[in-house]
Amino acid sequence: MRYLPTYDLMETVRNTNQWLGATAQAMGAYPAVQALPNPFFQWLSAWGEVTERSFARMVAKPDWGIYTVVGEDGRDHVVNVEKLIEKPFGDLIHFDVVGRAPKERRVLLVAPMSGHYATLLRSTVASLLPDCEVYITDWHNAREIPVSQGKFDIEDYTLYLVDFMKELGPDINVVAVCQPAPLALAATAYLADIDPDAQPQTLTLIGGPIDPDANATDVTDFGNRVTMGYLEETAIQRVGFKYAGAGRMVYPGLLQLSSFMAMNADKHAKAFTDQIMAVARGEAGDHDKHNKFYDEYLAVMDMTAEFYLSTVERIFKGREIATNDFVVAGRQVDIGKITNVAVKTVEGSKDDISAPGQCSAALPLLTGLAEEKKAQHIEDGAGHYGIFAGKSWRNNIRPLVLRFMDSHAGEHAGKAKSGKGPALKAV
Incomplete structure (x- = not known):
């Protein structure tokens, strides 16, 4: 795990999912698609919006927002x-x-x-x-x-x-x-x-x-359940070439996030499913309860x-x-x-x-x-x-x-x- 390509691969997966979300949202926004009486495209656009926003937040440091x-x-x-x-x-x-x-x-x-x-x-x-x-x-x-x-x-x-x-x-x-x-x-x-x-x-x-x-x-x-050697081999990676800290050994924030999510996987899955349906119905907002929480929760940093x-x-x-x-x-x-x-x-x-x-x-x-x-x-x-x-x-x-x-x-x-x-x- 302690190699630059591993870190870059993880970032590539995140970036790809962000791109897929943005693409699906754009496809669902075409006027010709909107003319079709099929709710699938509306759902596709909603899935894309939620997916793009979620994966984009993982590499953005939030503002304090206290003005x-x-x-x-x-x-x-x-x-x-x-x-x-x-x-x-x-x-x-x-x-x-x-x-x-x-x-x-x-x-x-x-x-x-x-x-x-x-x-x-x-x-x-x-x-x-x-x-x-x-x-x-x-x-x-x-x-x-x-x-x-x-x-x-x-x-x-x-x-x-x-x-x-x-x-x-x-x-x-x-x-x-x-x-x-x-x-x-x-x-x-x-x-x-x-x-x-x-x-x-x-x-x-x-x-x-x-x-x-x-x-x-x-x-x-x-x-107490893992050895330090196992932890160092499986959790530690080198920062990839995209960032100023290239080569630094880190515990990636994306790995930590996956651990957090796994603790309450059913709860998070339901939250995102509900948000997709809310967007499809036109009931979601840019600063609604879901976005307010997950914009912060998904923004992770490396240690x-x-x-x-x-x-x-x-x-x-x-x-x-x-x-x-x-x-x-x-x-x-x-x-x-x-x-x-x-x-x-x-x-x-x-x-x-x-x-x-x-x-x-x-x-x-x-x-x-x-x-x-x-x-x-x-x-x-x-x-x-x-x-x-x-x-x-x-x-x-x-x-x-x-x-x-x-x-x-x-x-x-x-x-x-x-x-x-x-x-x-x-x-």
């Missing part, structure tokens, strides 16, 4: 997306609300690097913007990063988070969603060791695999091979975070050294990716943290997506997280004002 936010003055304020730190494998970005006084509540969203872009958290960002200054990690697609930029594994990811936290200062509230939860915890512990005054004010971990074995699911138990393999080997197989044995740049990370960061875990009772117990396993590791600084919440009836972007997030979890931040607000204000970290920068 304005209503301020306390009742006016719409323009939102500018600005980069605070630019790095080869990811940027720290800020959603700057023009004409609005900076909010005291400052939030860093740590987006997952698990096959989708950071825009997967678009609705999370939009829900927080009216009440917070929002920052987010914007990870890059590995296929677009030249080999000359070097490697990027989970230690590099952790050090990126350390740099981002130091940039934002100790009064920042960090919210890590899914995959980065264990690494955000490790980054905080790393700061507790090397620069205690730079630790964030609060840390909220949402649906992340701190201890994958605490309540294993098909996803988190995957690492560097070393990041993917080290995640499986060290987080899932070795459970280095769960056993407090994680090492970053030769330094042992001791989670027990976190002493003044309020930590909250959030889980969904019906999460089939990171089940209840996996994320809350972080709390017993915080041996140096007072109990009043620890909190946990299990959202009844919520699945994985719902705990950070769905109805459960909007109605219950978001208010709880904001109250948690507010209950510890100001605890690091003195450190921020004293100049620890660039939190005083005008952003």
